[in-house]
Amino acid sequence: MKRRESGKNVLNQYPADSGVEKAFKAIGIISLILPVSLLLILIIDTTADGIPRLNWSFLTSFPSRFPEKAGILSALVGSVYLIGLTAFIAIPLGIGAAIYLEEYARKNRITSLIEINISNLAGVPSIIYGLLGLGLFVRIMSLGRSLIAGALTLSLLLLPMIIMAARESLKTIPQELREAAYALGADKWMTIRKVVLPLGLPGILTGIILSLSRAIGETAPLITIGALTYIAFLPESLTSPFTTLPIQIFNWISRPQKEFHVNAAAGILVLLIIMLLMNALAIWLRIRLQKRNV
Amino acid sequence: MRNPAGKREPGSQADLRLPRSFVERGIGSVLLVCAAVSVVVTIGIILTLLKETIGFFQRVSFKEFFFDTQWTPLFSNKHFGIWPLIAGTALTSFFAMLTAIPLGLMSAVYLSEYAPERIRKALKPSLEVLAGIPTVVYGYFALTFVTPLLQKVIPGLAGFNAISPGIVMGIMITPIVASLSEDAIYSVPLSLREAALALGGSRLRTTFRVVIPTAFSGIVASFILGMSRAIGETMIVTIAAGQQPRFTLDPRVPIETMTAYIVQVSLGDTPHGTIEYSTIFAVGMxxxxITLVFNLIAHFMKKRFLRGVL
Incomplete structure (x- = not known):
């Protein structure tokens, strides 16, 4: 920010910090460190609980009444299918909406209605999307408590996030580049395809992967549409019942036996590792694509 | 020609980029449909909730819903007073805000007014990691780590209570509050700080007498958004706060929030068309x-703040 940089020197000319001021500063630093250190404790605590349980058979077994035999296979496969389907539905819609709002929409009532609506949707609690999915997909469209109903529900939940991320990315592309393309005789769609999208892609992809990694941890809307908590088979088609990793974890947490809590901790570790990998992928993609563009 | 990317007006030069083929002409409409999906979603949410809620109120009177103090739709002696669920939600949200407001505001003030620019840029995104952790993980943490810890300090604290999930939820919300109030505090014009400095104000005095009052509506907007997040948060409270609707302000005992009730019913095998089934839509409505009103208030406060500053 330009405003701050030019004024930096002025702000450094405050009178020397008094004792009260130093204490205040210390409280500020503590406020920053405290949540992060709690996060570290969370991770260390969960790792300590879960690591003994984390082995190959845990990943490749179905859930079981016996905690030491139970595994996350159906949950893991369910999560992967669900996220794949969600991405397939939500990404084209989200990017399309973002392109429309950034490149096509005129500044009128309808556009501002859509904009306000999207920012409001982003603030709707995720469990409400679950109720929408239950009423609309499970009942009215009679998709049942199926993979496709779950994916549609999650897609609607992700849509505002993807649209906002994609718009931010498209906004950063200088107008001169579009004008240059028009000057070369390209029309609007060609300009979008050949100039705007390639340049916006790193930002869009990062936003998409981050929202998908959020989706993989979503629990409440899927429970609401009736994803099952105990499934000892793999989903075979779009209309199969399913379970996901967070739901399996929730199921284990809500049991009174401590042995199941250990399973939950191991499941959490797997979930966090998947999210970590997705975030790393987002960063890697961004760096790689940015390099190519320059 | 300098034309900053943010200032351009889409569509203002439409004649320069007239579509030239049939395909090109259709693209705009296809994209409009994509954008319109979001409006359809909103309408869908409202209609779905409305349909079942109307069904609910045909069987249960408004009076019972808003004035009874018992919530027992799953028992044979059914009562449909919403207050126990509201009390549960208010309790957990209260503890969440008790955690998130001081932590978030102090972090924001430190980042904006004290931290060197380099540290500010590095720390702000790293706080966001906290908001990305799945809520079921936070729930596990609240139940198996924070609650046992608090039980050593607070006498009479039950295994399920409002304090522990509240605090953990507060940690989750802190980045939202911190990030949004930092935006507000940071955007207070430098000239105001310089004026305070010229009058001999210390950094602390300037912060409290000039910067925070100027950014006040922006800061409050961040609190309200955080609050709305706490009210809608589901898994942490479902796991760690219990499933016993209770009209109480005692945070040490098991309670049930509105969101936890929806999960509880969804987990069971409640047949479509029963009164139990329609309760979750009434509670959802x-x-x-509530979250819509909170979000709208925050939206207008933020708008007012931006108008005041610029």
């Missing part, structure tokens, strides 16, 4: 309306 109330939840939707």
């Amino acid at each position: 109330l939840l939707f309306l």
